[in-house]
Amino acid sequence: MENEKIPLVVIPRLSLYYRVLFGFYSSDFISSEEIAQLTGFSASQIRKDLAYFGQFGIPSKGYQVDELKRTILKILGTDKQWDVVLVGVGNLGSALLTYRGFGRLGFKIKCAFDNDLRKIGKNLEGVVVQDITELGTTLKKENIRMAIVAVPQDAACEVVNSLVKAGVRAILNFAPLRLQAQAGVEILNVDLSVELEKLAYFLTASK
Amino acid sequence: MENEKIPLVVIPRLSLYYRVLFGFYSSDFISSEEIAQLTGFSASQIRKDLAYFGQFGIPSKGYQVDELKRTILKILGTDKQWDVVLVGVGNLGSALLTYRGFGRLGFKIKCAFDNDLRKIGKNLEGVVVQDITELGTTLKKENIRMAIVAVPQDAACEVVNSLVKAGVRAILNFAPLRLQAQAGVEILNVDLSVELEKLAYFLTASK
DNA sequence: AACTGTGAAATTATTCACAGCT
DNA sequence: AGCTGTGAATAATTTCACAGTT
Numbered sequence: 001m002e003n004e005k006i007p008l009v010v011i012p013r014l015s016l017y018y019r020v021l022f023g024f025y026s027s028d029f030i031s032s033e034e035i036a037q038l039t040g041f042s043a044s045q046i047r048k049d050l051a052y053f054g055q056f057g058i059p060s061k062g063y064q065v066d067e068l069k070r071t072i073l074k075i076l077g078t079d080k081q082w083d084v085v086l087v088g089v090g091n092l093g094s095a096l097l098t099y100r101g102f103g104r105l106g107f108k109i110k111c112a113f114d115n116d117l118r119k120i121g122k123n124l125e126g127v128v129v130q131d132i133t134e135l136g137t138t139l140k141k142e143n144i145r146m147a148i149v150a151v152p153q154d155a156a157c158e159v160v161n162s163l164v165k166a167g168v169r170a171i172l173n174f175a176p177l178r179l180q181a182q183a184g185v186e187i188l189n190v191d192l193s194v195e196l197e198k199l200a201y202f203l204t205a206s207k
Numbered sequence: 208m209e210n211e212k213i214p215l216v217v218i219p220r221l222s223l224y225y226r227v228l229f230g231f232y233s234s235d236f237i238s239s240e241e242i243a244q245l246t247g248f249s250a251s252q253i254r255k256d257l258a259y260f261g262q263f264g265i266p267s268k269g270y271q272v273d274e275l276k277r278t279i280l281k282i283l284g285t286d287k288q289w290d291v292v293l294v295g296v297g298n299l300g301s302a303l304l305t306y307r308g309f310g311r312l313g314f315k316i317k318c319a320f321d322n323d324l325r326k327i328g329k330n331l332e333g334v335v336v337q338d339i340t341e342l343g344t345t346l347k348k349e350n351i352r353m354a355i356v357a358v359p360q361d362a363a364c365e366v367v368n369s370l371v372k373a374g375v376r377a378i379l380n381f382a383p384l385r386l387q388a389q390a391g392v393e394i395l396n397v398d399l400s401v402e403l404e405k406l407a408y409f410l411t412a413s414k
Numbered sequence: 415a416a417c418t419g420t421g422a423a424a425t426t427a428t429t430c431a432c433a434g435c436t
Numbered sequence: 437a438g439c440t441g442t443g444a445a446t447a448a449t450t451t452c453a454c455a456g457t458t
Contacts, residue, residue, distance in 0.1 A: 001420060001421095007449070009449075011404070011405050012405060015398075015400070015401045016398075019383075019385075031417065032417080032418075033417085042450075042451070043417095044450080044451060044453095045449090048419085048449095048450080048451090050418095050419095051420070055419070057419075058418075059417050059418045060416040060418080060457075060458050061416080061417070062418080063418090075408070076408050076411070077407040077410060077411025082403070082407055084403070090302075091305045091306065094298060094302070095297075095299040095301070095302035096399070099299065099399065101399065101400045104400075107403050107407075145410055146406055170406035172402050172403060172406060176226075176308045178226075178247065180247055188402050188405060191222075191223075192303070192306065192308060193222070193311075194219045194222045194223070195397055196291070196353070196379060197218070197222045197283050197285055198218050198395060199353055199395060200283055200289055201283050203376060203377050206391075214426075238439065240439085249428075250439095251428080251429055252427090252428065254439090254440065254441065255427095255441085255442080257440095258440085258441055262440080262441070264440045265435090265436070265440075266438075267435075267438045267439050269438095270440090
């Protein structure tokens with residue numbers, strides 16, 4: 001089990017297991033059944049997911065909460081801080097800059113870029129917006145490997161190319177187009193409209 | 208094929224097929240192979256997805272672009288405007304309010320609510336922010352069935368209950384907790400941190 | 415007795431491959 | 437000849453069920 005290839009779908013579930021562990025203080029141990037109750041996933045799925053990474057459950061007791069928390073953080077790689085670069089400081093970009101959820105999980109937006117002169121130089125949440133043309137030189141100094149792209153559709157492709165050239169290897173893309181990654185670079189596309197369209201389908205299909 | 212049960216995973220793909228059709232003008236017809244090229248999905252998957260809903264391809268030619276566009280819109284239910292209520296006009300909420308992508312696809316944020324006196328009464332993009340306590344009465348008049356929730360974690364559950372009570376049946380939740388829906392109500396959770404955690408895992412696992 | 419870890423079974427999703435239409 | 441529509445084959449994911457551990 002332990003040296004099987006890990007399906008990518010387990011990773012977001014691990015994140016969610018972690019969330020409930022974070023707020024769980026009623027006991028030192030938690031069973032897969034309890035995690036199931038709190039997350040809505042099945043107990044056997046939880047056991048299987050965790051077993052991909054080792055055996056840290058104790059039969060008849062469950063999982064030791066603190067240890068499991070540490071283990072999941074380590075698996076996800078979020079046991080240390082990740083510096084992130086933000087490109088595009090429009091409405092969505094500023095929202096992401098002030099979003100507390102990222103910081104709590106160890107993500108730190110270290111620098112931000114835009115091409116709009118009215119935004120460049122502004123200080124938002126302690127981050128000074130820089131001119132997009134400085135992206136290459138700044139990133140070389142900072143050694144940042146993770147980026148959030150929140151620019152308009154037409155700019156997205158070029159921005160991604162600059163980021164990859166500057167050493168970024170993981171990108172969260174909010175621009176409404178499906179960017180495809182080259183080898184060694186991971187791009188996750190978050191398409192807010194698609195989510196609304198799923199809801200529209202749900203309401204339409206259920207009449 | 209046509210009366211099989213439709214897997215939920217095909218719906219977001221239909222949205223993305225539509226996106227590329229929208230920008231496709233080189234011919235009246237488009238083949239599954241061409242859509243594959245443009246979206247990154249496989250041609251056979253595209254054919255199978257479309258076949259769930261009928262037979263509108265023409266052998267040796269492909270799919271008639273205009274017809275396919277209309278058909279997908281109809282399937283998704285986005286051939287007409289959907290009114291949406293926004294709850295929570297913080298940073299993320301305001302960003303969503305000004306986000307152009309929604310409008311282009313037929314979603315219209317019709318009203319917005321918050322509990323912060325400094326925000327209530329403000330006019331954002333033509334929408335006046337209302338007091339959250341008026342949610343019930345306003346929604347009864349407007350007959351809105353879709354909502355976006357962008358409030359802090361502790362408020363989310365209560366907000367969802369009020370929304371459902373007021374007739375809302377589909378909810379896009381940005382609050383960082385996994386809300387579970389009661390029967391007849393669809394809740395999609397968008398957890399931005401989970402996406403960053405996936406990226407962290409990618410960078411960690413690939414060493 | 416209680417709960418994990420895990421092969422085996424069941425289910426779900428994707429790809430293959432080709433008959434049949436234009 | 438070219439491309440769809442779809443059963444069959446394959447692959448991926450989830451659930452079952454139970455042996456083994458504390």
